[in-house]
Amino acid sequence: MRSVLVIAGNTFREVIRDRILYGLIVFAIMLLFLSLALGQLSFDENIRLSANFGFTGIHIAVVVLAVFVGSTLVSKEIDKQTILTLLARPISRAQFILGKSLGLTAVLAVVATGLALILSAFLLFLGFKFTPHYLTAVFGVWLEAAVLLALALFFGSFARPMMTVVYTIAVFLLGHWVESLHFFIKKSESDFFKIGGTAITYLVPDLEAFNWRSAPVYAIDIPSGQIVAAVGASTGWVLILIALTVLIFRRRDFV
Amino acid sequence: MSSKPTSASSSSPVLEVVGLRKSYRNPLTRKKLEALKGISFEIEPGTITGFLGANGAGKTTTIKCLLELAFADAGEVVYFGKKGLSNEAKAKIGFLPERPYFYDYLTGREFLKFYASISGRVARHELSSRITQLLERVGLSHAGDRPLRGYSKGMLQRIGIAQALIHRPEFIILDEPMTGLDPDGRHEVREIIREVANQGTAVFFSSHLLPDAETLCEHLVILKKGELIYHGRTDALMNQMASSWRVVHQARPGGVSEAQTVADIAEMQTCIDKIRASGGSIVEVSPQRVSLEEIFVKMAFDKKQSPEAQP
Numbered sequence: 001m002r003s004v005l006v007i008a009g010n011t012f013r014e015v016i017r018d019r020i021l022y023g024l025i026v027f028a029i030m031l032l033f034l035s036l037a038l039g040q041l042s043f044d045e046n047i048r049l050s051a052n053f054g055f056t057g058i059h060i061a062v063v064v065l066a067v068f069v070g071s072t073l074v075s076k077e078i079d080k081q082t083i084l085t086l087l088a089r090p091i092s093r094a095q096f097i098l099g100k101s102l103g104l105t106a107v108l109a110v111v112a113t114g115l116a117l118i119l120s121a122f123l124l125f126l127g128f129k130f131t132p133h134y135l136t137a138v139f140g141v142w143l144e145a146a147v148l149l150a151l152a153l154f155f156g157s158f159a160r161p162m163m164t165v166v167y168t169i170a171v172f173l174l175g176h177w178v179e180s181l182h183f184f185i186k187k188s189e190s191d192f193f194k195i196g197g198t199a200i201t202y203l204v205p206d207l208e209a210f211n212w213r214s215a216p217v218y219a220i221d222i223p224s225g226q227i228v229a230a231v232g233a234s235t236g237w238v239l240i241l242i243a244l245t246v247l248i249f250r251r252r253d254f255v
Numbered sequence: 256m257s258s259k260p261t262s263a264s265s266s267s268p269v270l271e272v273v274g275l276r277k278s279y280r281n282p283l284t285r286k287k288l289e290a291l292k293g294i295s296f297e298i299e300p301g302t303i304t305g306f307l308g309a310n311g312a313g314k315t316t317t318i319k320c321l322l323e324l325a326f327a328d329a330g331e332v333v334y335f336g337k338k339g340l341s342n343e344a345k346a347k348i349g350f351l352p353e354r355p356y357f358y359d360y361l362t363g364r365e366f367l368k369f370y371a372s373i374s375g376r377v378a379r380h381e382l383s384s385r386i387t388q389l390l391e392r393v394g395l396s397h398a399g400d401r402p403l404r405g406y407s408k409g410m411l412q413r414i415g416i417a418q419a420l421i422h423r424p425e426f427i428i429l430d431e432p433m434t435g436l437d438p439d440g441r442h443e444v445r446e447i448i449r450e451v452a453n454q455g456t457a458v459f460f461s462s463h464l465l466p467d468a469e470t471l472c473e474h475l476v477i478l479k480k481g482e483l484i485y486h487g488r489t490d491a492l493m494n495q496m497a498s499s500w501r502v503v504h505q506a507r508p509g510g511v512s513e514a515q516t517v518a519d520i521a522e523m524q525t526c527i528d529k530i531r532a533s534g535g536s537i538v539e540v541s542p543q544r545v546s547l548e549e550i551f552v553k554m555a556f557d558k559k560q561s562p563e564a565q566p
Contacts, residue, residue, distance in 0.1 A: 006372045017360040080356040085418065088322045088350040089373045090342035253325035255279065
């Protein structure tokens with residue numbers, strides 16, 4: 001476990017010191033400012049509009065970070081050959097993958113929390129009424145990003161970074177469409193569509209299960225069972241994807 | 256630089272390689288390329304072994320197979336008397352890869368701290384002093400707090416050597432450690448290698464720089480197109496490949512010394528017998544040494560050279 005934490009710590013430092021992260025944070029803060037401006041377009045819904053747009057900004061920033069940084073997290077180590085000195089030390093390949101994913105997951109948590117704090121300052125200024133679900137919404141963004149990161153790591157174990165990004169974004173889009181897919185499967189009369197669609201619902205994580213971003217905006221209550229189920233789903237997907245990544249990575253030659 | 260490492264099995268080889276084979280497939284043609292054709296050798300504790308071969312001979316592939324960075328198709332690797340590369344064995348090994356690229360966002364100190372932590376062999380209380388000591392030893396005291404992205408190629412090579420030594424390994428594998436270094440840097444690395452070997456650490460290093468290997472290595476492992484063509488003592492190879500022998504003798508004890516040069520060992524024996532038969536005495540017999548570079552070139556064109564030669 002100590003080795004996993006040492007690698008996680010180094011990965012955290014690697015991403016935190018990367019200029020790309022700061023570019024992304026500046027972009028997210030600009031989106032948050034834009035949310036303030038957009039709020040002014042409405043007479044009576046300005047706070048909700050700002051909050052809604054602000055949460056979308058946090059969601060985009062954290063997802064982009066998970067997909068783009070996650071897709072090069074391991075390939076960069078291989079391309080730069082830093083992995084050679086690392087795996088020559090007393091650590092296993094599984095520990096290496098776990099450490100890398102844990103490090104970036106921690107960065108995702110820090111970025112999501114940081115941006116949520118900035119948004120809360122804006123919303124406080126507008127007179128937004130905070131509920132505990134403000135935190136639940138941010139937590140949902142992080143749960144989704146953790147799944148996307150695990151997906152990026154999985155695709156990155158056999159594909160080049162560009163294709164990894166493409167595959168992960170494809171799953172991201174499908175993942176937000178799974179609920180609608182369930183509806184279409186029910187309505188469809190085609191057996192082929194029913195079988196294919198059902199297969200997709202099992203193979204692709206339902207990312208809408210982590211979407212609680214409307215809850216603090218419209219003061220909607222989220223049943224605790226739903227939160228527990230989402231945590232379980234996110235953890236399950238992450239564990240399965242990490243296990244598959246390790247399986248592929250275990251016998252890989254670094255030539 | 257450090258105390259002598261304690262080896263559990265100081266008399267047994269630190270590394271035994273038996274019949275190591277590795278092949279790759281061309282991703283386009285699927286044609287199989289045999290990179291290693293069943294090589295066997297061993298490394299004794301506290302010795303310096305040079306690993307030589309032309310480009311593409313299989314040196315880096317061998318090193319990667321030894322460290323399971325690539326997986327051998329067949330063969331056996333025994334570290335410190337135990338089969339396979341366990342974490343216990345890895346903790347005793349230091350490694351510097353060819354063309355090292357390191358985490359350039361770390362400072363020299365952070366970099367060494369990271370590798371020390373991951374090796375788990377440096378106590379927390381001595382970490383800082385160990386890092387300072389090593390930075391000094393590789394001539395980077397002035398750059399310890401600078402990020403590696405600002406380091407020159409030679410500085411990266413030096414910090415790479417420091418990371419290989421940070422946990423006081425019992426065996427270090429260096430892939431082309433002199434590459435990119437100026438003459439001063441090469442001299443410094445040679446001194447470091449000698450120093451760690453004197454402290455009981457076995458050193459196995461690949462190099463294209465044959466003069467360095469000649470002056471530094473007691474043993475040589477030479478590959479040619481994936482096959483082992485020599486494994487044994489450097490001086491044995493030099494003598495074996497010596498082009499001629501010089502026999503110095505005196506017709507009578509205390510008389511004038513005369514020198515005679517003969518072509519090979521058989522001729523040398525005949526010459527000695529003749530001198531003795533005529534009542535003369537032998538003062539000195541020495542091989543007329545050729546350089547390792549000349550031997551290497553000769554071997555590159557010759558067939559297999561006594562791979563069974565033992566230290």
